[in-house]
Amino acid sequence: MKKRPRIHKSRRIPQLTGASILKLRPYQAAVFRDNRTGIIVLHWARQIGKSFTLAAWAVDRVLKNPGRLVTVLSNSRENGAEFVQKCGEVCTLLADLLKSIGAEVTTQDLSPDLSLASMRLEIRIKTTPDDGIERIGRIKVLAANPRTARGFSGDLILDEFAFHEDSAAIWEAAEPILASNRDFLCRIASTGNGRHNLFYRLAMPGISPNQTHLSATNPAIVSPSPGGEGRGEGVRSTDRCRFRTRVTGLVQNIGNT
Numbered sequence: 310m311k312k313r314p315r316i317h318k319s320r321r322i323p324q325l326t327g328a329s330i331l332k333l334r335p336y337q338a339a340v341f342r343d344n345r346t347g348i349i350v351l352h353w354a355r356q357i358g359k360s361f362t363l364a365a366w367a368v369d370r371v372l373k374n375p376g377r378l379v380t381v382l383s384n385s386r387e388n389g390a391e392f393v394q395k396c397g398e399v400c401t402l403l404a405d406l407l408k409s410i411g412a413e414v415t416t417q418d419l420s421p422d423l424s425l426a427s428m429r430l431e432i433r434i435k436t437t438p439d440d441g442i443e444r445i446g447r448i449k450v451l452a453a454n455p456r457t458a459r460g461f462s463g464d465l466i467l468d469e470f471a472f473h474e475d476s477a478a479i480w481e482a483a484e485p486i487l488a489s490n491r492d493f494l495c496r497i498a499s500t501g502n503g504r505h506n507l508f509y510r511l512a513m514p515g516i517s518p519n520q521t522h523l524s525a526t527n528p529a530i531v532s533p534s535p536g537g538e539g540r541g542e543g544v545r546s547t548d549r550c551r552f553r554t555r556v557t558g559l560v561q562n563i564g565n566t
């Protein structure tokens with residue numbers, strides 16, 4: 310009898326499977342799949358999946374880059390805990406995928422007390438890539454302040470950035486780290502919160518000369534196709550969906566006028 314060839318179980322992360330398993334809307338999938346653009350600013354309406362998209366992106370970054378650190382700066386303990394919960398939801402939805410590559414996920418609250426300043430929440434994802442060496446990637450959720458923004462290494466997520474106290478100082482601390490490490494990606498998301506914050510200036514090109522801040526990082530752009538296709542449920546029909554690209558980063562406005 311003919312001997313069947315032995316099938317080796319691949320530990321490689323299947324490409325682009327996550328977006329469909331997670332049932333991401335087109336405007337979310339465009340952000341989820343982008344692993345090239347240095348900085349992306351998401352100026353999206355409320356409750357249309359900013360945190361869910363960023364949580365999915367963070368999990369995907371760790372899965373595709375075993376041992377990676379993704380730092381999330383959050384403006385409150387509630388938002389930080391919610392982000393961790395969303396990462397958990399993503400991992401639950403990807404359970405089969407994680408199992409097929411032998412990944413293990415654990416969540417820990419390492420905060421020494423209940424103050425926002427000392428918040429330290431972690432999602433650990435242990436993977437064993439093709440080289441057989443076990444690596445632990447982490448998504449670390451910390452309080453948003455200039456100190457934490459100065460200390461990160463890896464990818465950076467600023468969720469609800471328009472609501473961060475001291476957003477200009479946070480950006481001033483983080484930007485040089487991003488600028489000198491082209492491999493570090495940054496994702497900034499928020500709904501608008503008036504004009505007196507850095508998010509407004511980042512999201513509204515032409516408003517302030519300070520937006521050249523963005524220009525220090527990776528000039529590569531992956532721009533999703535413009536037009537209405539990115540509209541998802543939860544976006545009112547009168548809302549505009551448009552993408553703006555710049556030489557150095559990408560700003561997406563969805564559901565905001």
Ligand SMILES: Nc1ncnc2c1ncn2[C@@H]1O[C@H](COP(=O)(O)OP(=O)(O)OP(=O)(O)O)[C@@H](O)[C@H]1O
Nearest residue numbers: 331332333334354355356357358359360361362500
């Ligand atoms: N693609 C999706 N399919 C189904 N449900 C989704 C999807 N994306 C997000 N959701 C759900 O929509 C709700 C809002 O998502 P999320 O909290 O990520 O939005 P948000 O824009 O960050 O909200 P907020 O403005 O309050 O910060 C959540 O219950 C989330 O699980």
Ligand SMILES: [Mg+2]
Nearest residue numbers: 359360361468
């Ligand atoms: Mg949110």
